[in-house]
Amino acid sequence: MDYQDPVRAELERDRIFGEVPFIVAHSSEVARTGDFISLDLPRNKVVVVRQRDGSVRAFINACRHRGAQLVTEDSGTCRIFSCPYHRWSYGINGELRSVTLNNTFGEFDRSTSGMIEIPVEERHGFVWAIDNAEREIDVAAWLGPEMDVVMAEYEIDRLISVDPHTYQRPVNWKIMQDGFLDNYHVKYAHPNTAGKMLHTNAVTLDDLGRSFWFLTARKSIDQFIGQDLEWTKEMEGHTIESCFLAPNTMLLKHATHFELLTFRPVGADPGQSIMQMRIMAPSVEDSGITEEHWHKRWAKNWGLLIAILHDEDFPILDSSQSALASLDAGTMLLGRNELASHLFRREVDRLIRAEAPGR
Numbered sequence: 056m057d058y059q060d061p062v063r064a065e066l067e068r069d070r071i072f073g074e075v076p077f078i079v080a081h082s083s084e085v086a087r088t089g090d091f092i093s094l095d096l097p098r099n100k101v102v103v104v105r106q107r108d109g110s111v112r113a114f115i116n117a118c119r120h121r122g123a124q125l126v127t128e129d130s131g132t133c134r135i136f137s138c139p140y141h142r143w144s145y146g147i148n149g150e151l152r153s154v155t156l157n158n159t160f161g162e163f164d165r166s167t168s169g170m171i172e173i174p175v176e177e178r179h180g181f182v183w184a185i186d187n188a189e190r191e192i193d194v195a196a197w198l199g200p201e202m203d204v205v206m207a208e209y210e211i212d213r214l215i216s217v218d219p220h221t222y223q224r225p226v227n228w229k230i231m232q233d234g235f236l237d238n239y240h241v242k243y244a245h246p247n248t249a250g251k252m253l254h255t256n257a258v259t260l261d262d263l264g265r266s267f268w269f270l271t272a273r274k275s276i277d278q279f280i281g282q283d284l285e286w287t288k289e290m291e292g293h294t295i296e297s298c299f300l301a302p303n304t305m306l307l308k309h310a311t312h313f314e315l316l317t318f319r320p321v322g323a324d325p326g327q328s329i330m331q332m333r334i335m336a337p338s339v340e341d342s343g344i345t346e347e348h349w350h351k352r353w354a355k356n357w358g359l360l361i362a363i364l365h366d367e368d369f370p371i372l373d374s375s376q377s378a379l380a381s382l383d384a385g386t387m388l389l390g391r392n393e394l395a396s397h398l399f400r401r402e403v404d405r406l407i408r409a410e411a412p413g414r
């Protein structure tokens with residue numbers, strides 16, 4: 056794995072993010088007509104927007120006149136996209152609607168001057184994209200039949216995304232992804248937080264060929280040691296079920312909610328990445344609690360997540376990037392226990408090498 060090489064980073068940007076589907080939002084983040092979010096994907100700045108017919112589409116966030124960024128807010132609701140520079144406007148379906156001082160432009164084909172679209176698909180409660188206007192998307196085919204069933208059974212489309220967080224970090228996206236596939240570091244790097252609740256270096260993993268499913272154990276599972284038991288629903292509370300969704304996503308299933316962690320490079324810069332963290336939970340109505348209690352509950356959950364990931368993991372992961380920049384840092388050694396990281400590398404390397412990536 057290469058963490059410093061701009062040539063490698065360019066291949067990753069194009070052959071991974073420009074070729075295969077990855078999650079860019081939870082559907083609830085663009086719930087109603089005109090709801091949009093803007094995102095920096097590795098190859099394009101895009102705006103993801105809910106259409107009048109209920110579908111979701113994504114467009115390059117650049118005006119077709121002289122390229123000014125159309126949408127500058129991270130999220131919002133709108134009826135048209137209006138360019139701040141010379142006020143050309145576009146419908147939420149990307150069509151060019153109006154050109155100011157129209158007659159100075161004479162005749163030109165408006166139908167080909169709309170916002171440029173990249174392929175997106177909604178499936179299993181998420182919005183997936185391929186960051187490439189030239190591709191077509193098929194999420195089920197990418198997930199494969201087994202992972203597609205796992206995802207369908209989770210019913211994450213019934214939940215809502217609570218206050219998603221985005222971080223840009225000075226670290227290669229693969230170091231970030233590795234850090235959150237790693238069960239070996241738990242008690243060493245998180246002795247007073249996650250290390251108290253979770254077992255270290257105890258993972259059971261089901262390799263589905265591209266993605267994988269795995270289970271980590273909470274310490275509370277120890278109460279069953281020595282008992283000859285059938286696996287029951289009640290015991291699920293003593294484990295965390297997770298999926299690695301190739302190429303860049305970790306999904307964790309908790310008793311009351313899901314967490315989703317996604318990682319992607321910033322353009323072809325090997326030293327910068329964007330991590331997005333999401334909590335998907337039942338709505339206030341579905342939870343049967345007061346709105347105040349609901350907000351308190353999820354603010355507390357976010358607090359715990361940030362205390363571990365942001366405060367404890369990020370400094371270590373950032374330091375890996377800067378230490379590995381040492382010209383004589385040498386090579387790395389991955390243990391047999393670090394199976395998840397081996398499988399992540401397998402898929403990244405396969406995509407990089409593929410003649411026709413992703414297919």
Ligand code: FES
Pocket residue numbers: 118119120121122123138139140141142143
């Ligand atoms: S750049 Fe958008 S209207 Fe001119």
Ligand SMILES: [Fe+2]
Pocket residue numbers: 234240241244245368
């Ligand atoms: Fe960690």
